[in-house]
Amino acid sequence: MDNSGIWVVKIGGSLLGSPALAHWLDILVKASDGPIIIVPGGGLFADVVRDAQQLTNMSDATAHQLAVLAMDQFGRLLASMNAQLQTVTNQSEILALGRQPRTMVWLPSQMVLAEDNIAKSWQVTSDSLSAWLANLLAADQLILVKSKSLLCYEKSQSIAVQQLIDDGLLDSQFMHYIAQKQYQTWLLNKADYLAFEQGLALSHLAHTGLQVQAIS
16 A cells, blocks of 8 residues: 555544445555544534524634534544544644554644634634644645535546635635645545545545645
8 A cells, every 4th residue: 555654534524424434444544554644524513513603692713612622522433433543632642653554533622722823713624624734744645535526526637726615615714724735635525435445545546536736
């Protein structure tokens, strides 16, 4: 498997309840050539925060804090689904586990809520936070696994990040986090796990994934 280097893989919360979720986790724990850090989405846990904000006078800043904690919840759920996954909460834990081929699940609240430079609003979702982590770790690949269909895009070509934002596939701040970064950014559909059943290889990723062009 040619997946050396650090890979950050965001698993959308919308995969919860899909058989594809367990397949993705199994593929990621078997891809042991280099460290892989799974970033959990918020999913239904974040939806509860949105509902609570509509029922109260909760500020966006408070909603942001609760949404990040919702990612922690989904992350702990993911770790419970596969015994080979280990949760990490800070950069020291990531670096320690990264010295050995290991797949980790990042629980973001400790790091993200301590970072004043991250906007505290719904405009920063788990997509942008996965890019923020990829920047921090100097990752080689950033992969976003989503439930939404990508069939309307030509996978053999890269696509401008602004179009993906306009189409509602990425949050509005994502483009700022990946601008002028060295890693490659890819979108995959949840069903794309079928292309990686023999291993999470960069060659398979280039053939199957939709590459995001950072500069529109």
